Amino acid sequence: MSNQSDVVNVVVSGAAGQIGYSLVFNIVRGDMFGIDQKVRVVLLDIAPMMDSLKGLILEIEDGCFPLVSEVIATSDPKEAFTNIDYAILVGGMPRKEGMERVDLLRANAAIFKVQGKAINDYAKKTVKVLVVANPANTNAFIALANAPNIPPENFSCLTRLDHNRAKAQIAAKAGVSVKDVHNVIVWGNHSLTIYPDTRYGYINLPSGKSTVASVIKNDQWLTNDFVSTVQKRGAAVIAARKLSSAASAAKAITDHMRDWALGTPEGEYVSMGVYSDGSYNVPAGVIFSFPVTIKNGVYSIVPGLPIDQITRDRIDLTAKELVEEKDMAVKILAEN
């Protein structure tokens, strides 16, 4: 476990939304920081949502969660981010019909600029930040670009949902439990170009450890349908629910933060959108989903995985998209 204090301070932005409603209960139950870790939870949202957050606080009280030291609701970034250990940025401007990518980025740049500055000025210097709102990778880049006093390694974005989706697809196809599937990972942008990769993955069978490919025995499926199912899963949920994923996103956020705070099991890879240091020839400075391992609150990009041509092309494609988004964001930030 990293150096956790008596009480950890966590802020959730967009807390009055659907993800928030599920996520906050995961936090107060101890799913994120452990069943012995007290938490102070700050619910941040825009002013019109304060009544709804009051209701959420009433429900948290009524849930009798022994780990809760305090829960507050606020719309003020200074109050929200002061002394924060963990910032989970769920609130953003969703894409509306007819909106261009640049318009979506512009709307979100305004939000993540303010939040990045507030994190810079008021949060602990050791704060760990997770951006969930889309475009998550580039929103995380915007936040860190506005927080020069916080190391860029402290900013991340959520690709654990794609990682979990990939793992679940493999488990279903192999007819095993998800707990027996390991080291299936996702590369790149949380978008249609994200690349789920099973080549380092393995499955624990009663007979022993086997590669994913040797259990599935269907390379065609692994290279095509599997990849596109994971890439389009968010859209499939929206088409069915008429709403974005919520509980599965909250579970993925919980997995991401729990592993970052408490570490990954020996030899286990998880996927996190993190600041590229140029590993795997991904341009430095974009927020890119890599396989990582985590110890003592610090993640390390898994080094030296062999990259074949198909993977190289997929990594380059998703990296190109991220470089374009980053360039767009830099331009937008320079405008104001």
Ligand code: LMR
């Ligand atoms: C998801 O992956 O479920 C979401 O990011 C989809 C979306 O566009 O809200």
